[in-house]
Amino acid sequence: MPVHLTPLPAGRFDEWQRAARQRLIDGNRASGRRLGHDAAAYADEFFDGVLPQGAKTPTARVMRIVDERRRELGTLWLVLAGRKLFLLDLAVASELTELQNDELVARIVTIARDMGATQISAPLFPQDAAGHALVEGRGFGVASIQMVLEPLPARDVSSQVVVAPMTAERFPRFLTDSEEGFAQDLVASGRFTPEEAAAESRRQLREELPDGLDTEGQTFYTAAVDGVEVGILWLGMRERDGRPHAFVLDIEVAADQRRKGYGRELMHAAEREARRLGADSIGLHVFGFNSAAVELYEGLGYRRTEESLLRDL
The missing domain is CATH 3.40.630.30 (Gcn5-related N-acetyltransferase (GNAT))
Structure with a gap:
């Protein structure tokens, strides 16, 4: 079942932004990247920085993911920074098929090239099943990893150092x-x-x-x-x-x-x-x-x- 990308109607932008902000907060808290108030404060700062003009920010595209019957499957948020296109938010109502993920990545690649990007970056939390399903086996490699050790363990180890x-x-x-x-x-x-x-x-x-x-x-x-x-x-x-x-x-x-x-x-x-x-x-x-x-x-x-x-x- 083919997929297409169409711009999110302007009238839906505020609703989408509230939901995307909450997804970012929830994702940080669930992964342990940022906790409590830190996650909410980071989300506010992030959205202010990446969407300074809201829906009119020229480097950002919020797209509807639709099938061949124009039924909405979810939304996708893309932001260009320099020569890199960032895939910052993917929200789907149900799991996409392998073919749909293939087509979605192909359409993202086309947009990236049209915008002058030379790379696509996808920051993902470990629990982001839809995001990992989208990029897995489609030319993406792990560039960097954030890690945490919590709580600090009590180790009884000898050391030469x-x-x-x-x-x-x-x-x-x-x-x-x-x-x-x-x-x-x-x-x-x-x-x-x-x-x-x-x-x-x-x-x-x-x-x-x-x-x-x-x-x-x-x-x-x-x-x-x-x-x-x-x-x-x-x-x-x-x-x-x-x-x-x-x-x-x-x-x-x-x-x-x-x-x-x-x-x-x-x-x-x-x-x-x-x-x-x-x-x-x-x-x-x-x-x-x-x-x-x-x-x-x-x-x-x-x-x-x-x-x-x-x-x-």
């Missing part, structure tokens, strides 16, 4: 390496060109660290074994539903020290430091191509709260 606060003398080299490493990861993820990645890495680092090593809520560590540095750790303190929450912003084992179990020990150290700083949860972001890190984190009890899937055109 000694973690200490990073010195002011060590910090400039860490800053350079972190910026370059993140830019390389952005390129490897397929999300940015080398030039875009360098600019984005620099932007994020400056945003996170306006006062460098002395930025409030940021803690930096070096890890050593028998006096030899083997890695670094950067934790940023956040709030999660009104409670202290730690976020792993950077973790790295030195290239010549890998495959010795130090990555796992650094993650154990992150748990200890997070608890010392008053947090009862830790979040992190990992690129989809880094399968070894994903396996490590999931083995430690982290769970996925959101994935960003990407398809090149």
Whole structure:
């Protein structure tokens, strides 16, 4: 049964926006990405930013999904940012067939190309069955994953790795390496060109660290074994539903020290430091191509709260 996309009538926009906002809130809370008031506050900020002119926002398209008899099957929200078309909301009354998903993706690809996009991105919560059914097997790959460990486990583990606060003398080299490493990861993820990645890495680092090593809520560590540095750790303190929450912003084992179990020990150290700083949860972001890190984190009890899937055109 073929599917088509038609613009959502202007008279239905406010109703759709209220429902889509609630879906975003519910999705965040169900996945654990954002909880309580955080989920509602994020939804308000998100819609204000992505739909600044409401139904007249030129970069956004809200479409009806209809069959060949023009019966509505659901709605779809697409937003263009730069050269990337984001699939931000898919709401269907019942599961679409494989053929309907094939046709729906084909129509999204046509729209993306017409709008000048070179990629399609689909941020999805783990429980979003319709979204995963749409992208699975249709050229999308996992670009990045948000994860959380909650509550912090009580582990009785011995450690060879000694973690200490990073010195002011060590910090400039860490800053350079972190910026370059993140830019390389952005390129490897397929999300940015080398030039875009360098600019984005620099932007994020400056945003996170306006006062460098002395930025409030940021803690930096070096890890050593028998006096030899083997890695670094950067934790940023956040709030999660009104409670202290730690976020792993950077973790790295030195290239010549890998495959010795130090990555796992650094993650154990992150748990200890997070608890010392008053947090009862830790979040992190990992690129989809880094399968070894994903396996490590999931083995430690982290769970996925959101994935960003990407398809090149």
